[in-house]
Amino acid sequence: MILLFLISGLIAGTSIPVQTSINSKLGRKVGSPFLSSLISFFIGTLTLLVLTLSIDHRLTFAAAAFRVNPWWVWIGGGILGVCYLTSNILLLPKLGAALTVVTTLCGQMIMAICIDEFGWFGVPIHEFNLPKLIGVVCMLAGVILMKRF
Structure with missing residues (x-):
């Protein structure tokens, strides 16, 4: 079963360079990385609206959820999504899709290790170890190699 999840993650990961390339091109066509992000999030919102209505058959949730969850749960993902998407739009023309x-991805891995190590955001702790260190060092070396050559 874990192999199926790993394969699913790899397939999902293929969407990131495609999305970045498409949104970067859109940014050039509309003359703004922010407008490109807005269009992308608007289309994404419409897609999620259709999926939510089709699968969950509702658009509501318990109002008590506002009282029992911290403020950052409600806005953090959206703000960080804008930062990530818009950064990719700005970076792609300068660095290329692969770099x-x-x-x-290297930044994601470093932050993910920190989240796992310290249990931030209620995530179960997964301790940092030598194989994880080697993996991150290899990723950083890969970034350097890709930049140089």
Whole structure:
């Protein structure tokens, strides 16, 4: 079963360079990385609206959820999504698709290790170890190699 999840993750990951390339081109066509992000999020919102209505058959949730969850749960993902998407739009023309993806992936891995190590955001702790260190060092070396050659 874990192999199926790993394969699913790899397939999902293929969408990132495609999305980055498409949104970067859109940014050039509309003359603004922010407008490109807005269009992308608007279309994404419409898609999620259709999916939510089709699958969940509702658009509501318990109002008590506002009281029991911290403020950052409600806005953090959206703000960080804008930062990530818009950064990719700005980086792709300067770095190319491959270096943009591997650089942001390296940043994701470093932050993910910190989240796992310290249990931030309620995530179960997964301790940092030598194999993880070697993996991150290899990723950083990959970024350097891709930039140089």
